[in-house]
Amino acid sequence: MFERLELITADSILSLMAAFRADPDPRKVDLGVGVYRDDRGETPVPAAVRAAERTLLERQTTKTYVGPAGNPGFNQEMARLVLGSDHPALTAGRVRLIQSPGGCGALRLGAELIRHASPDSVVHLSTPTWVNHTPLLSGSGLKLERYPYYDAARGAVSFAGMLAAFEQLPPRAVVLLHASCHNPTGADLSQGEWRELLSLVKRRQLLPFIDMAYQGLGEGLDADAFGLRLFCAELPEVMFAVSCSKNFGLYRERAGALGVMCESPAEADAAMSQLVRLARGLWSMPPDHGAAIVHGLLSDAALKAQWVAEVDAMRERVRGLRREVVRQLAEHCPGRDFGFIARHNGMFSLFGITTAQVRELRARHHVYMVDDSRMNVAGLSRTNLEYFARSVAAVLAGGTAR
Numbered sequence: 001m002f003e004r005l006e007l008i009t010a011d012s013i014l015s016l017m018a019a020f021r022a023d024p025d026p027r028k029v030d031l032g033v034g035v036y037r038d039d040r041g042e043t044p045v046p047a048a049v050r051a052a053e054r055t056l057l058e059r060q061t062t063k064t065y066v067g068p069a070g071n072p073g074f075n076q077e078m079a080r081l082v083l084g085s086d087h088p089a090l091t092a093g094r095v096r097l098i099q100s101p102g103g104c105g106a107l108r109l110g111a112e113l114i115r116h117a118s119p120d121s122v123v124h125l126s127t128p129t130w131v132n133h134t135p136l137l138s139g140s141g142l143k144l145e146r147y148p149y150y151d152a153a154r155g156a157v158s159f160a161g162m163l164a165a166f167e168q169l170p171p172r173a174v175v176l177l178h179a180s181c182h183n184p185t186g187a188d189l190s191q192g193e194w195r196e197l198l199s200l201v202k203r204r205q206l207l208p209f210i211d212m213a214y215q216g217l218g219e220g221l222d223a224d225a226f227g228l229r230l231f232c233a234e235l236p237e238v239m240f241a242v243s244c245s246k247n248f249g250l251y252r253e254r255a256g257a258l259g260v261m262c263e264s265p266a267e268a269d270a271a272m273s274q275l276v277r278l279a280r281g282l283w284s285m286p287p288d289h290g291a292a293i294v295h296g297l298l299s300d301a302a303l304k305a306q307w308v309a310e311v312d313a314m315r316e317r318v319r320g321l322r323r324e325v326v327r328q329l330a331e332h333c334p335g336r337d338f339g340f341i342a343r344h345n346g347m348f349s350l351f352g353i354t355t356a357q358v359r360e361l362r363a364r365h366h367v368y369m370v371d372d373s374r375m376n377v378a379g380l381s382r383t384n385l386e387y388f389a390r391s392v393a394a395v396l397a398g399g400t401a402r
């Protein structure tokens with residue numbers, strides 16, 4: 001049987017991780033995989049998360065199964081974090097969350113639910129979008145299509161193009177939206193654009209599936225959830241996938257949740273029962289450790305406040321780096337305007353150079369970004385910023401950095 005299998009390469013992000021690890025050059029700069037980094041290039045476990053983990057280890061007396069829906073306390077706390085504790089959809093009992101193995105598990109489970117409820121549904125993804133959206137969603141058997149999202153010339157959302165595409169969609173089409181910190185472009189909808197999109201989504205009866213993997217790392221924990229909260233306040237049905245990887249620094253623990261908002265509590269209960277059955281067939285029960293840490297942290301006011309301050313610091317570091325890299329690039333590459341980087345949110349920006357230039361940056365200067373020129377701004381630091389800007393200047397000029 002297996003003789004039929006072809007050898008394939010990992011996706012662009014995973015192969016870049018491996019290539020960076022294998023590069024022995026001390027000057028190497030990792031702007032590839034989307035993990036937060038501090039000024040020393042490390043991806044720390046936030047102190048509040050470590051404290052919650054210590055308490056968990058001290059108090060945990062069993063590792064018996066929790067159940068296919070995961071930790072109910074985690075699901076409840078995450079619903080409040082995502083929607084805000086007094087959100088009308090929560091008060092009305094119309095929202096259910098199910099714990100999942102990371103945001104990826106949530107995306108896949110959401111796709112399975114859509115497929116189960118409406119097998120012919122088509123999911124519309126932004127162009128461009130995160131490379132793993134395609135296998136995660138199409139793996140359920142759903143058909144995928146694309147809508148325009150990004151105007152590379154302006155380094156901004158192509159909102160008119162997006163609206164025009166949504167205007168053509170049939171009722172019940174599923175639109176996958178990024179809540180904030182769009183991956184890979186870094187260009188987000190403004191609050192006014194979310195409002196305008198809402199009236200179109202309502203009028204065309206589209207189903208929004210909102211991916212929120214970076215809450216807190218764009219403009220703030222509440223601001224990053226603006227569109228999701230607005231849609232949940234105004235629409236009959238919304239789905240959302242949430243990840244605790246980046247903002248809690250829990251990457252390898254695989255903690256996340258899928259949220260479903262339905263028209264009534266009875267419909268939400270039915271949807272939840274289907275989700276539990278689908279999850280049982282996919283992974284049976286989600287991993288517990290990361291979610292148990294998040295539950296402990298969010299239900300302790302002091303730890304939560306400490307964590308909020310840590311998320312604020314991560315965000316401010318990246319925002320400072322954005323301003324600084326624009327300044328350095330303006331100095332070293334005066335012929336080209338990279339000012340859009342400072343207008344982007346979260347860890348990513350689509351840098352806007354060609355794949356050949358990306359590869360030259362990698363081969364000659366040991367600067368790693370994804371082939372589509374997505375850069376993780378958090379990988380920059382005081383020690384490598386100037387080297388980065390010089391390397392870019394050399395590649396743009398067709399030469400090499402000193």
Ligand code: LMR
Pocket residue numbers: 013032033034035130132183
């Ligand atoms: C990324 O976009 O780099 C991260 O979300 C990591 C991943 O799994 O691709």
